[in-house]
Amino acid sequence: MGETRYTDTHEWVRQEGEEQLVGITDHAQHELGEIVYLEVKVSAGDKLVKGKEFAVIESVKAASDVYAPISGEVTRVNDAVVQNTGLINQDAEGSAWIVAVKPTDIAEFNSMMDVAAYKKAIGEG
């Protein structure tokens, strides 16, 4: 598995072959609690724009926007997670990725926080 990088809005990105997988962090799922709704606003073929909201996640208590950590073209949406949102609580940074993206600029990934920096940012480092 490639290295995972993070944003301060609690998204993560990981290189898997030609694609980069995007999801929300384990810290974020824990803060949200049981996730009962996921709305992915993009489909395969759509453009992802770094910093722009591309999905909404709802837990019992609250709704939370998910922001694109990188720019690129969406290649796949993870249907397994759309059907079973509880997967995000179980494996947020593994099998519960939300979209797979063909990135426009590898430099965006390289400039993201690594796991140590993210842990520090959330007060666990």
Add this chain to the structure above:
Amino acid sequence: MASGEVKKTRLYSQLVKAGGDMIEFAGYLLPVRFTGIIPEHLAVRSSAGIFDLSHMGEFFFEGDDSARFLHHLLANDILGLEKSHICYTPMLYPDGGIVDDLLCYCLEKNKFMLIVNASNIAKDEEWVREQIKKFNGDVIFNNRSDEYTLIAIQGPRSQEILSKITDIDLTKIKYYMWDAGIVAGQEVLLSRTGYTGEDGFEIYVDLTSDPAKIWEGLWQAGKDYGLIPIGLGARDTLRLEKKMCLYGNDIDQTTNPLEAGIGWTVKLDKDDFIGRGALLKIKADGLKRKLVGFKMLDKAIPRHDYLIFADGKPVGKVTSGTFSPSLSIPVGLGYVETAYSPIDTRLEIEIREQLHPAVVAKAPFL
């Protein structure tokens, strides 16, 4: 302790030890969840759960005119409330709006305990003192909220569990009655009341008793029955499924008890009470809007203040909304124009700028 500082209840260390995820609520550090809102909610519906509700307010009234005063202050029948009995009642403004909704316990003739919402304690105290001045009778009032820990046990197995640690005959305490006695070696007052729609008890522990012994006692007694601690998150989903109003969401000073569906707590035929005149007129004019329960027909979750549409136009607003753990669908409460209040009426809820289909449903939802 400086005012504005966040307070801890006397059960704080027990809550943390039990795995509580603590947040600030009504000036206290309280758990929003332990294992998770959904398992906690389902535990209360199927077996039992325990809650620390010490943030709630406890007001005491005595004096030869206290019953007459409360009969005037509150909308329900207080003069007819006998010792050991409790009633649920709103406390109204002269225009019929709601100051708070509360429980009134008749401790003995001319001695009462009122349980008020945590977020309204200061406001309610000021209102009560103002009304006592105007009433000009023998009424002694004390706000003893800081002296009480309140532990609730709620769920179908509550009586089984609680009876293991008390000699009080719980079968004699009917719904909306109270008694006093020993629980886990501690002197308490307890009532068969609650905010979950399930059978259960609320246990009042003052400063002369140790609430930790009661919490530990219930925990041990309930271990084999599936008893778990419950946080504020599940407290909200439980009451919402049973269409129990939350002050600040479903009722406030801009809503009256008739439109909120709690008209049964208002005794318009009794002697004059604050708000009676306004309610008589509201009733005579017919209700313009009503609080209804609705079920979402897709997966988006309705939340407080979202607009409700029907026939292409806004007809109301969501007051409370959530994902119902028992039904596994999103549900909500909200005010709609009276024409749109019948069950099965189709509605649309505006969620993040999109309209999502919903339908007025029988509420309580289960």
